[in-house]
Amino acid sequence: MSEQTKWRPIWLLFFCGCTLALHIGKLPPSLPLLTETFSLRLSQAGSLVATFSILIAITGLLFGTVVARFGYVTFAVIGVALAGVGSIIGATSDSFTVLIFSRAIEGLGWIVAVVAIPSLMARLATPNDTPVVLGIWGAFLPAGAGTMLLLAPFLQSNGDWRLSWWVAAFASVVASVIVLQIGRRHHHLFSPLKQSSTIKPWREIKSPQARGLFLCFFFYSFQFMALTSFLPTVFSTEGDMSLASASRWTALVLLSNTIGNLLAGRLIRRGVAVYKLLCVAAVSLGVMAFITLLPLPVYIRICSAIMFAVMGGLIPGSLFATAPRVACKPATTGILIGLMLQAAGLGQWMGPVLLTQLVEATGLWWTGGLFLMFVALMGAFAAIIGFRSLSAA
Numbered sequence: 001m002s003e004q005t006k007w008r009p010i011w012l013l014f015f016c017g018c019t020l021a022l023h024i025g026k027l028p029p030s031l032p033l034l035t036e037t038f039s040l041r042l043s044q045a046g047s048l049v050a051t052f053s054i055l056i057a058i059t060g061l062l063f064g065t066v067v068a069r070f071g072y073v074t075f076a077v078i079g080v081a082l083a084g085v086g087s088i089i090g091a092t093s094d095s096f097t098v099l100i101f102s103r104a105i106e107g108l109g110w111i112v113a114v115v116a117i118p119s120l121m122a123r124l125a126t127p128n129d130t131p132v133v134l135g136i137w138g139a140f141l142p143a144g145a146g147t148m149l150l151l152a153p154f155l156q157s158n159g160d161w162r163l164s165w166w167v168a169a170f171a172s173v174v175a176s177v178i179v180l181q182i183g184r185r186h187h188h189l190f191s192p193l194k195q196s197s198t199i200k201p202w203r204e205i206k207s208p209q210a211r212g213l214f215l216c217f218f219f220y221s222f223q224f225m226a227l228t229s230f231l232p233t234v235f236s237t238e239g240d241m242s243l244a245s246a247s248r249w250t251a252l253v254l255l256s257n258t259i260g261n262l263l264a265g266r267l268i269r270r271g272v273a274v275y276k277l278l279c280v281a282a283v284s285l286g287v288m289a290f291i292t293l294l295p296l297p298v299y300i301r302i303c304s305a306i307m308f309a310v311m312g313g314l315i316p317g318s319l320f321a322t323a324p325r326v327a328c329k330p331a332t333t334g335i336l337i338g339l340m341l342q343a344a345g346l347g348q349w350m351g352p353v354l355l356t357q358l359v360e361a362t363g364l365w366w367t368g369g370l371f372l373m374f375v376a377l378m379g380a381f382a383a384i385i386g387f388r389s390l391s392a393a
Contacts, residue, residue, distance in 0.1 A: 005129040009182045013121050014136055016080055016175035020113055021144025022168040023083055023106045024052060025254075029152035029247060030161035037161070038096045048103060053225075055107040056345025061205070063111050064338015068331055072116040072193040073183035077176050079113025082106075084172030091165035109172075114140075114341060115334045120182070122324050122333065123189045128269065131321035135265020138317035142257035142309070149251035153244070192330045205339055209326040212386015213319055213336055214343040216278055219379030220285070220315040221347030223372050226355040227289050228253060231305060234293065234365060241298060249302055253309045260313020265321045267314075277318050278383035284311035286376025290369035315379075322387070 027048065035045055067075045086105030093099040118137045125133040148164065155163040183190065205214075231253060235246035260281070267277055288308035292301050319340060327333040355368045 017140030018144035019171040025145030025148030026164040053348040060342030068334040076116035081176035082109025087169035131268040132265035134320040135317035139258035139261035146254035215382035218343035221344040222351035225348040226351030256309040261317035264317025275387035281314035282379035286373035289372040293369035
């Protein structure tokens with residue numbers, strides 16, 4: 001690790017991660033326009049939304065192992081660039097088949113880059129600052145996706161949905177050059193991450209802490225995607241609010257998630273036990289989700305949704321900060337991050353589906369809140385079982 005934390009390249013790598021999140025944030029506000037452009041059925045629109053989650057759920061651990069074995073810097077560059085190339089293909093697509101192919105290309109690049117970049121950031125930090133740095137990394141998704149949600153209406157008014165794709169593509173192409181330059185400039189720090197033929201993925205994922213990483217990320221992603229996917233619907237249909245206003249409030253909720261991510265690493269560095277942090281965050285998620293889905297005045301629901309996001313951010317921030325401590329050696333951290341991504345993909349895939357089925361069966365949103373409280377308790381239990389034996393940083 002670095003003898004002194006190199007904050008400039010760390011923040012540049014974080015920016016590169018945010019460009020990856022643009023590819024997730026650009027889709028939801030563009031769905032109505034895409035549906036009109038390509039005459040999509042509801043199932044086809046749903047497949048566009050689910051592409052990333054399905055890829056992550058199927059390939060997270062596989063790509064984590066590949067990156068750990070064949071090189072972090074290489075795959076960080078390739079991954080970010082591939083996301084940009086996929087976005088270019090999407091921006092120029094003239095059929096649904098090409099569009100969904102482009103999403104698959106973006107998704108593959110996204111996965112390998114998200115596995116590789118946090119390990120590079122960790123190598124640029126001192127051991128004392130590593131939890132803070134990886135907590136920062138945990139904020140890449142809400143920061144990038146939330147920013148694109150805010151920008152999308154402006155971009156669409158000046159160039160329809162394709163302009164969002166071009167902006168995301170340009171950002172990722174620039175980011176790939178930045179990652180390449182950082183890799184060359186700090187190659188001596190990244191040498192412990194170079195390819196290894198002795199990596200044994202099953203050794204990494206069989207520990208209680210590895211199972212804790214998987215389950216905690218699964219339950220968090222399940223709750224977060226289940227609630228935030230339908231916030232515009234809840235705010236607009238039950239809060240007497242326009243869809244545009246509901247979308248802006250949802251973007252603010254996503255951006256609020258960065259606060260929890262940034263706090264997590266600092267709290268761990270101060271000696272707060274990981275399992276306590278995860279338990280408090282998990283229970284808070286359940287309570288805030290329940291309040292958000294109760295038939296209360298809309299300003300109360302908005303406040304609870306923001307608190308839901310802030311407290312929720314403690315979970316990925318804590319888990320990313322913990323992964324290097326669980327890994328057997330620096331070169332195998334990517335395997336655990338791949339495992340976490342696989343859990344996230346499963347949660348993002350299952351959460352919205354099960355929540356909507358329950359709400360449709362009962363006709364009441366608050367029953368979904370009760371269900372998410374149960375999921376939250378499962379997350380707290382997973383944190384206790386997985387991390388109670390892990391000493392404070």
